[in-house]
Amino acid sequence: MKATILLALTLCVGLFGQAAADDARPGAITVENAWARASATPTAGVYMTLKNDGEADRLLGVTTDRAASAQLHRTIQDGQVMRMRPVTGIDLPAHGRVTLQPGGLHLMLMGLKAPLKLGDSLPLTLHFQKAGEMAVTATVVRPGASGNPDNGPMMDHDHMMDHDRMMGHQQLMPGQ
Numbered sequence: 001m002k003a004t005i006l007l008a009l010t011l012c013v014g015l016f017g018q019a020a021a022d023d024a025r026p027g028a029i030t031v032e033n034a035w036a037r038a039s040a041t042p043t044a045g046v047y048m049t050l051k052n053d054g055e056a057d058r059l060l061g062v063t064t065d066r067a068a069s070a071q072l073h074r075t076i077q078d079g080q081v082m083r084m085r086p087v088t089g090i091d092l093p094a095h096g097r098v099t100l101q102p103g104g105l106h107l108m109l110m111g112l113k114a115p116l117k118l119g120d121s122l123p124l125t126l127h128f129q130k131a132g133e134m135a136v137t138a139t140v141v142r143p144g145a146s147g148n149p150d151n152g153p154m155m156d157h158d159h160m161m162d163h164d165r166m167m168g169h170q171q172l173m174p175g176q
């Protein structure tokens with residue numbers, strides 16, 4: 001009996017793929033509007049909106065072959081100074097969304113192998129606790145941009161929290 005049910009389930013998932021799976025399916029998470037600024041510096045922030053149509057998940061990390069390393073960061077205010085701190089994960093609430101943006105949570109690429117040029121595509125792999133790996137491509141936009149102009153209205157604030165002017169930056173990057 002049990003074997004029959006298992007077989008039926010296997011067939012079901014096999015036939016219908018993601019559509020038949022429940023909230024845990026990898027396709028429950030989608031990424032919108034991934035972008036980074038063109039830059040000749042060895043570090044760059046990457047921003048995007050993570051949309052979760054399934055159960056709660058957690059972004060654990062990011063990798064890319066374009067940089068020596070990559071971290072999840074949060075920008076915090078320390079007195080008058082904005083600093084960035086690595087975080088171990090970014091929670092993605094069930095049926096919710098999280099926006100990574102300048103001045104807040106973001107992905108940080110360190111040791112870029114080549115400058116990010118306007119119009120470049122930047123391939124990234126996001127690692128989720130439940131959904132596993134997801135390939136994402138970020139678009140490189142003009143320096144100083146506060147969003148991807150190709151993707152609707154963008155926030156145009158928090159210029160003081162711009163990465164390039166961040167005083168706490170050096171703390172995280174020995175040798176810079």
Ligand SMILES: [Cu+2]
Nearest residue numbers: 045073084108
């Ligand atoms: Cu950062």
